[in-house]
Amino acid sequence: MEPENKEAPSDFIRDIVAGDVAEKKYAHIHTRFPPEPNGYLHIGHAKSICLNFGIAREFGGICNLRMDDTNPAKEDVEYVDSIREDVNWLIGGWAEGQLGLKEKGKTPETMASNGSRDFYLPAVAERARGAALEPFYASDYFDQLYDYAEQLIERGRAFVCDLPPEETDEYRRQAKESPWRNRSAEENLDLFRRMKAGEFPDGKRSLRAKIDVASPNVWMRDPLLYRIRHAEHHHTGNRWRIYPMYDFAHCLSDYIEGITHSICTLEFEVHRPLYDWILESLSLPRRLPRQYEFARLSVSYTVMSKRKLLQLVEEGVVAGWDDPRMPTISGIRRRGVPAEALRAFAYNIGITKYNGLTDVAVLEHAVREDLNKRALRRLAVLRPVKVVLTNFPAGKVEEVEAVNNPEEPGAGTRKVPFSRELFIERDDFMEAAPPKFFRLKPGGDARLKYAYIIRCDEVIKGADGGIVELRCTADLDSRTGGATANRKIKGTIHWVSAAHAIDAEVRLYDRLFTEAEPDKDGRDFKSVLNPDSLQVVTAKCEPALKEARPELRYQFERLGYFAPDKDSGEKLIFNRTITMRDAWAKEWQKKG
RNA sequence: UGCCCGAUGGUGUAACGGUAGCACAGCAGACUCUGGAUCUGUUUGUCAUGGUUCAAAUCCAUGUCGGGCAGCCA
Numbered sequence A: 001m002e003p004e005n006k007e008a009p010s011d012f013i014r015d016i017v018a019g020d021v022a023e024k025k026y027a028h029i030h031t032r033f034p035p036e037p038n039g040y041l042h043i044g045h046a047k048s049i050c051l052n053f054g055i056a057r058e059f060g061g062i063c064n065l066r067m068d069d070t071n072p073a074k075e076d077v078e079y080v081d082s083i084r085e086d087v088n089w090l091i092g093g094w095a096e097g098q099l100g101l102k103e104k105g106k107t108p109e110t111m112a113s114n115g116s117r118d119f120y121l122p123a124v125a126e127r128a129r130g131a132a133l134e135p136f137y138a139s140d141y142f143d144q145l146y147d148y149a150e151q152l153i154e155r156g157r158a159f160v161c162d163l164p165p166e167e168t169d170e171y172r173r174q175a176k177e178s179p180w181r182n183r184s185a186e187e188n189l190d191l192f193r194r195m196k197a198g199e200f201p202d203g204k205r206s207l208r209a210k211i212d213v214a215s216p217n218v219w220m221r222d223p224l225l226y227r228i229r230h231a232e233h234h235h236t237g238n239r240w241r242i243y244p245m246y247d248f249a250h251c252l253s254d255y256i257e258g259i260t261h262s263i264c265t266l267e268f269e270v271h272r273p274l275y276d277w278i279l280e281s282l283s284l285p286r287r288l289p290r291q292y293e294f295a296r297l298s299v300s301y302t303v304m305s306k307r308k309l310l311q312l313v314e315e316g317v318v319a320g321w322d323d324p325r326m327p328t329i330s331g332i333r334r335r336g337v338p339a340e341a342l343r344a345f346a347y348n349i350g351i352t353k354y355n356g357l358t359d360v361a362v363l364e365h366a367v368r369e370d371l372n373k374r375a376l377r378r379l380a381v382l383r384p385v386k387v388v389l390t391n392f393p394a395g396k397v398e399e400v401e402a403v404n405n406p407e408e409p410g411a412g413t414r415k416v417p418f419s420r421e422l423f424i425e426r427d428d429f430m431e432a433a434p435p436k437f438f439r440l441k442p443g444g445d446a447r448l449k450y451a452y453i454i455r456c457d458e459v460i461k462g463a464d465g466g467i468v469e470l471r472c473t474a475d476l477d478s479r480t481g482g483a484t485a486n487r488k489i490k491g492t493i494h495w496v497s498a499a500h501a502i503d504a505e506v507r508l509y510d511r512l513f514t515e516a517e518p519d520k521d522g523r524d525f526k527s528v529l530n531p532d533s534l535q536v537v538t539a540k541c542e543p544a545l546k547e548a549r550p551e552l553r554y555q556f557e558r559l560g561y562f563a564p565d566k567d568s569g570e571k572l573i574f575n576r577t578i579t580m581r582d583a584w585a586k587e588w589q590k591k592g
Numbered sequence B: 001u002g003c004c005c006g007a008u009g010g011u012g013u014a015a016c017g018g019u020a021g022c023a024c025a026g027c028a029g030a031c032u033c034u035g036g037a038u039c040u041g042u043u044u045g046u047c048a049u050g051g052u053u054c055a056a057a058u059c060c061a062u063g064u065c066g067g068g069c070a071g072c073c074a
Helices: A012-022 A045-059 A077-091 A138-154 A165-175 A185-197 A246-257 A264-280 A306-313 A327-333 A339-349 A360-374 A543-547 A583-590
Strands: A030-033 A062-067 A109-113 A116-120 A158-161 A206-207 A226-227 A243-244 A261-265 A292-293 A376-378 A383-388 A398-403 A411-417 A421-425 A445-448 A451-462 A465-474 A493-496 A501-511 A535-542 A554-556 A561-564 A574-577
Touching: A012 A045, A012 A261, A012 A292, A030 A045, A030 A246, A030 A261, A045 A062, A045 A077, A045 A226, A045 A261, A045 A327, A062 A077, A062 A138, A062 A246, A077 A327, A077 A339, A077 A451, A077 A493, A109 A451, A116 A138, A138 A158, A138 A185, A138 A226, A138 A243, A138 A246, A158 A185, A185 A226, A206 A264, A226 A246, A246 A261, A246 A264, A264 A292, A292 A501, A339 A360, A360 A574, A411 A493, A411 A543, A445 A465, A501 A543, A535 A543
Parallel strands: A030 A062, A261 A292, A376 A554, A383 A465, A501 A574
Antiparallel strands: A109 A116, A158 A206, A206 A226, A226 A243, A383 A421, A398 A411, A421 A493, A445 A451, A451 A465, A501 A535, A554 A561, A561 A574
């Protein structure tokens, strides 16, 4: 049932790739995933990762991981590291073989292709033994990009512009040519070299493509190719005073790496003519990459922009980028969602050019479907109320047999201690119960999972009117396998032996926002934060949970799916990944 | 405002000129020692108006609505 075992997904981009394969247009299919290391990856990136690595996987190709790091002001190695970790996790056991990396420190080779000088940096095809590998970096191509820029100048396709930023904008808006547009190639070259040498301050000059200032597509109105930035770069240090713009760097980075299909999101659609123009203006000797665009992901009840996520982190609304409520890959992972489930989700939503809003229920379904199959069942009580079985001998301990996973008999069984004093869930008892309440109520029966049918005889209350304990009698013949075990009892509830229970901190997460579209119509997304997105309780757990392992997933029966938190140690900590579907809660809600 | 892109049930998608299908959500039922899972059934849809065609969700035109771009960000 792994999504990767279902028939390969189909969408308009895969159709294009399949067509190119049929025409034998390329020797190999080569995609890339090119995040800018200026923040943590989120579920939208997961969609892109699954698309790009999925295509590589389905067509026998490679997908390069590339840092699109051409803006020194915003980027940091912290983000580089997190991106590597998140990508490795998401493709782990699925598309590791497609991950394109390069030898550490390696930059493009100058070589001859079809008789012309060429720059090329191939991906390491197989995991080179012992060789240290790293992702690709656009900043590793700064020398080559600079070379290309000079070529453009020599061809009369680029010029150094002295207009300050505001005037550049104004000229472009008015479709006016820059007064510096017709400098000679010699002068442009001289000025560009001096820009590189650091002779001018930030913003003093820029390198611009000479295309068409009257173009209806503003990106063709002599766009900037290089800007001056006296700034330290996380990867190239202080080597550069000029940095290429996205449009110049991206298409050429794709070319240098031999990318065949450069897949990005819809907002770059209007950049495509520029992408092609730059590549076609350089008489490059190898086949050119092509850009294709798809709709970015939006999910209900969350926000996706890096700016907003950064704000949540910086203002302490959440505990960090990997807070389990965050839509970041690291947050989703910490929450306990398996990579397979996230991939299944990405598969389910499809790839189109329509900007829709995906219901978070689709994600939740993918998570439940996965966890239902893998999670080990355990008994835990989140909000305990004490039950005393008046006809069960004090001091007597029985062991009942509990199945670890009804979906997978091979997971076996375990023993759970049972005794006179138990904890049950507060929600599983009601004094004034409505007709369809199938759990414990005064004078009513309920089955204790794996153990006895009990009847509630008496409710003991404290001075404040709160319930202190429930005094019940057990049908001593009704234990699983016993004489009256098959009595029809509508409600089965979970429990923990009070004397044997171990405590665990359990973090109950809910959606971060109360509105499906937190930032709808320019609304301040922080005004619709869900105040109850995190509740922490101390749960009473069956002893087997003492050995909970971080890589395993657990179902606390009838409550939901839980995963040990990374901070869990001597003190047990669980994150609730997701609740069970709850038909009763829905019924109850309808009544108001 | 200009340019670009899009529009199929509540939501996300498929149908590539020939029976509008799938998933999620919803509803109803069966089963159940998890009100879970599983199983069965089921409500709801081609933005509008013209045109081409034997035949249009699909092609064309116009309109409407929605999204994107107009950073020396990516």
